[in-house]
Amino acid sequence: MEITLTKMHGLGNDFLLADDRKGFVAANISYGELAAQVCDRHFGIGADGLILILPSTSCDLGFAIWNSDGSEAGMCGNGIRCFARYVYEKNILRQKIMTIETASGPVICLLENDGEDLVTGVRVDMGPPRLLPEEIPFICPADKTIEVPLKVLDQAFQVTPVSMGNPHAVIFLDKIEGIPLEVWGPLVEKHPAFPEKTNVEFVEVLSKEKMRVRVWERGAGVTLACGTGACAVLVAGVLTGRSGRRAEILLPGGSLAVEWDERSGHVYKRGPAEWVFETRMKIKAGHCGFLR
Numbered sequence: 001m002e003i004t005l006t007k008m009h010g011l012g013n014d015f016l017l018a019d020d021r022k023g024f025v026a027a028n029i030s031y032g033e034l035a036a037q038v039c040d041r042h043f044g045i046g047a048d049g050l051i052l053i054l055p056s057t058s059c060d061l062g063f064a065i066w067n068s069d070g071s072e073a074g075m076c077g078n079g080i081r082c083f084a085r086y087v088y089e090k091n092i093l094r095q096k097i098m099t100i101e102t103a104s105g106p107v108i109c110l111l112e113n114d115g116e117d118l119v120t121g122v123r124v125d126m127g128p129p130r131l132l133p134e135e136i137p138f139i140c141p142a143d144k145t146i147e148v149p150l151k152v153l154d155q156a157f158q159v160t161p162v163s164m165g166n167p168h169a170v171i172f173l174d175k176i177e178g179i180p181l182e183v184w185g186p187l188v189e190k191h192p193a194f195p196e197k198t199n200v201e202f203v204e205v206l207s208k209e210k211m212r213v214r215v216w217e218r219g220a221g222v223t224l225a226c227g228t229g230a231c232a233v234l235v236a237g238v239l240t241g242r243s244g245r246r247a248e249i250l251l252p253g254g255s256l257a258v259e260w261d262e263r264s265g266h267v268y269k270r271g272p273a274e275w276v277f278e279t280r281m282k283i284k285a286g287h288c289g290f291l292r
């Protein structure tokens with residue numbers, strides 16, 4: 001059985017996309033196993049995650065995201081923009097406004113085009129942030145859920161947990177240049193206060209309208225950008241009085257414009273989605289091999 005894998009990225013957060021609306025992939029290999037194999041940067045193609053285009057009975061299409069370690073996630077902000085461009089330009093869903101079913105609820109994508117009808121950007125209604133400890137989930141060691149003290153090694157971090165359909169631990173620091181991200185990241189990711197683990201964002205506030213972020217992603221490690229993470233940072237910035245409701249989030253791979261709309265309570269972000277390349281591969285009984 002052969003499938004097409006398409007590589008795309010959003011600000012360097014890279015994904016492999018596969019159209020499995022007919023269920024042929026799932027019939028031959030679990031999505032988690034496929035993700036772990038094809039996302040491997042040495043033995044596979046290499047990516048931060050695997051995205052599936054799936055059917056939906058409640059929305060225009062279904063979306064699923066699996067991290068490179070084979071774990072499933074509830075949402076992916078950079079990945080949903082790649083998904084929207086993929087299904088539009090491949091004529092799977094030729095709509096500029098699309099409602100996508102995700103594991104954490106429906107998400108609305110608005111595509112921006114140039115004169116050639118190529119997608120130049122995608123604005124996403126990410127829905128409302130989830131802030132209750134049980135929604136994140138977060139086992140709150142204090143009687144507050146903002147700037148909660150969390151001990152990691154010799155550090156006493158102040159964590160603001162936010163879910164955008166997936167958990168985020170937002171930590172504001174005076175400086176983020178040179179922090180041991182690959183040491184602190186996994187320790188926070190796997191901290192017992194986060195029973196489903198968490199994505200981790202270290203943030204340096206540059207102004208009320210601009211914040212710089214470095215990310216350790218659950219199930220993927222250091223990434224160049226995290227869309228849901230950028231939204232969680234904006235929400236935490238508002239909750240802690242560090243930012244306005246609209247800000248530019250600067251990530252190593254580029255910047256995202258994020259807004260937490262007061263009237264609707266929804267978080268909106270807009271950013272790019274880029275094609276990289278496409279390949280065919282064979283799948284047989286739980287293993288995938290590339291066509292020679």
Ligand SMILES: N[C@H](CCC[C@H](N)C(=O)O)C(=O)O
Pocket residue numbers: 013048049065067072073074075076077078079166167199217218219220225226227228229
């Ligand atoms: N690692 C994340 C999923 C990918 C999210 C990220 N790539 C984004 O753009 O939001 C998690 O396990 O929740």
